[in-house]
Amino acid sequence: MAVDLEPSPEVAALAGRTAKFIRDVVIPIEEEHRGVVTSDEVRARLQNAAKEAGVFAPHVSPEFGGHGLGMLGRAAVFEEAGYSLLGPLALNIAAPDEGNMHMLEAIATEDQQERYLRPLASGEVRSCFAMTEPAPGAGSDPGALATTATRVEGGWRIDGRKWFITGADGAGFTICMARTSGEPGEAGGATMFLVDAGNPGMKLVRHLDTLDESLFGGHIELLFDNCVVPEDAVLGEVDQGFRYAQVRLGPARMTHCMRWLGIARRAQDIAVARAADRRLFGSRLGELGMVQQMIADNEIDIAASRGLILQACFELDQQRSASQSTAIAKTFCAEAIWRVVDRSVQICGALGISGDVLLSRFLREVRPFRIYDGPSETHRWAIARRVLRRHDKEAGR
Ligand SMILES: Cc1cc2nc3c(=O)[nH]c(=O)nc-3n(C[C@H](O)[C@H](O)[C@H](O)COP(=O)(O)OP(=O)(O)OC[C@H]3O[C@@H](n4cnc5c(N)ncnc54)[C@H](O)[C@@H]3O)c2cc1C
Numbered sequence: 113m114a115v116d117l118e119p120s121p122e123v124a125a126l127a128g129r130t131a132k133f134i135r136d137v138v139i140p141i142e143e144e145h146r147g148v149v150t151s152d153e154v155r156a157r158l159q160n161a162a163k164e165a166g167v168f169a170p171h172v173s174p175e176f177g178g179h180g181l182g183m184l185g186r187a188a189v190f191e192e193a194g195y196s197l198l199g200p201l202a203l204n205i206a207a208p209d210e211g212n213m214h215m216l217e218a219i220a221t222e223d224q225q226e227r228y229l230r231p232l233a234s235g236e237v238r239s240c241f242a243m244t245e246p247a248p249g250a251g252s253d254p255g256a257l258a259t260t261a262t263r264v265e266g267g268w269r270i271d272g273r274k275w276f277i278t279g280a281d282g283a284g285f286t287i288c289m290a291r292t293s294g295e296p297g298e299a300g301g302a303t304m305f306l307v308d309a310g311n312p313g314m315k316l317v318r319h320l321d322t323l324d325e326s327l328f329g330g331h332i333e334l335l336f337d338n339c340v341v342p343e344d345a346v347l348g349e350v351d352q353g354f355r356y357a358q359v360r361l362g363p364a365r366m367t368h369c370m371r372w373l374g375i376a377r378r379a380q381d382i383a384v385a386r387a388a389d390r391r392l393f394g395s396r397l398g399e400l401g402m403v404q405q406m407i408a409d410n411e412i413d414i415a416a417s418r419g420l421i422l423q424a425c426f427e428l429d430q431q432r433s434a435s436q437s438t439a440i441a442k443t444f445c446a447e448a449i450w451r452v453v454d455r456s457v458q459i460c461g462a463l464g465i466s467g468d469v470l471l472s473r474f475l476r477e478v479r480p481f482r483i484y485d486g487p488s489e490t491h492r493w494a495i496a497r498r499v500l501r502r503h504d505k506e507a508g509r
Contacts, residue, residue: 117422123185126170130192130203133165138196147197147473148325152282155328158202159235167193169204169233171367172213176225176233183363183425187370191418194374197326197470197477204233205371206328208241208278211364212287218359219348228285228306237284242274242334243357248296249273250289252490254354255299259336261290268292268346270305270313270339276484279329281316284309288336289353302353306345313339324477362438363428365485369421369445372481373414375474376452380410382469383456397459406455413448420444436498439491446481446488453478 119127141149141158149155162168170189172178181189186205193199200206209232216229231237244251249258249272259272270290280286286307294301307314317333348356384407387398397403420441427434453474457464464471482488 117184117426119185119188123181123188126167126179126181126185127188127192129165130167130170130189130199131195133162133167133202134192134196134199137161137165138198138202142196142198142470145198146467147470147477149198149201149328155201156235158198159204162202162204167203168235169213171205171210172233173217176213176217176230178233183366183428184422186367187418187421187425190367190370191374191377194371195378197375197473199374200371201328204235205367207364207368207371209239210367211360212239212241214363215287215356215360216347219356221344223344224306224347231284238279238282238329240277240280240283240286240329240332241360242277242280242286242288244274244276246273246275246333252487254289254302254357256296257289257291257302258296259288259290261292261303261305264340267340267342268305270307270336270341272336273317273333274336275331275333276320277332277334278327280332280334281319281329283329286314286334287347288314289357290336292350292353300354301351302357303350304347304353304356305341306347307336307339307341311339311341313337322480324480326473326477358435361485362424362434365438365442366421366424366428368481368485369417369441369449372449372478373417373421373445375478376410376414376417376449379453379456379471379474380407380414382471383407383410383459383464386460386463403459406459410452410455413452417441417445417448436495439486439495442485443488443491443495446478449478450482 169178170181171186173180190205193203193205213229213232216225220229232239245258248256250256261268261270270288288305288307289302290305291301292303313336315335315337317335320331320333322331387403387407388396390397398407424434424437424441427437457471457475460471463469
């Protein structure tokens, strides 16, 4: 079957506008803040500028103020936005909000969409997604989920501890995954709850001090202690939380890849500019064979990452499960993007680890991507299991 992965003229135009907006408006602000913004005022300034430029919320349906792009369309636009660390924040496509919007569009009731999705899509509020728990709770293995939700009169009571919850500080609401049946270690039995900011049972314990710093709101440890929510706080159906998590996770994995691919391209551009100008041993740096190899390997990693993203996005747009293609793309991209940034640092020499270019900041920001949205090892384990299952099926076992 012939597959056309070329973006439509409308998507290509939006991607072009996004690239110009990032270059002209976002990168100067990024450089001023060294890639890390913590102020709501700067966030609002960036988002207002994106609205004026007509590039805001490309992934959300027009009903909620966006451009309604499918996954292939997002691939083209998100990569351009990701060219700056602050691009995704400006376009309102940063994690975890972008994945939450996707999930709310897919499974929230109309009332929940009005109450939570509309203000999230407009940038009026931020959100977070609370799944991971300190050991022995949920991490790579979601089935270890230990946070519980028990029925009380008129609703549910949530108890448990979560950590690494990106953006929780200042979020207008939290989507919390809690166990409504079964025991930790058992598959199934999870439910998602919408918990409003200010609920006295949801407490911010601490900001984690982490290698990366650019995701707005930081990474937070949360305590749910007698956190009572009403019946209509249930997102989707009771006990179906893991199924819904897949609605969010597959596309969210790909959008992370798209955004970080933008940073890989930026790193390569910085390295190539240096290699073109710097002279060593009587020639330009970029004419020395080992540097040529690093430049070429960067191009190969960038092109291969883009190809795998497009393949997975094509399947997602066809409403296929895409479990294998998203796992393959996520694993490859997370490692390839790291390699590209690391080689770019190497090409720049000492300059690469200095504050004079943003490469060392990029290095810190992309490293955790090999851990979140499924560590590489978890994905390899799942990929190999599917391959064995396919073999068994073909062998009639
Ligand atoms: C920057 C950052 C932001 C995050 N944001 C969020 C968020 O907003 N919300 C949220 O809920 N969570 C978030 N997380 C948590 C993230 O989803 C978890 O870190 C991830 O699921 C891994 O879980 P864990 O850290 O408990 O590692 P563990 O589950 O303890 O795994 C440790 C290691 O075990 C290895 N491993 C895993 N599976 C296998 C396997 N099958 N075979 C062999 N080895 C394996 C891997 O090397 C893995 O790194 C974030 C994490 C980071 C780093």
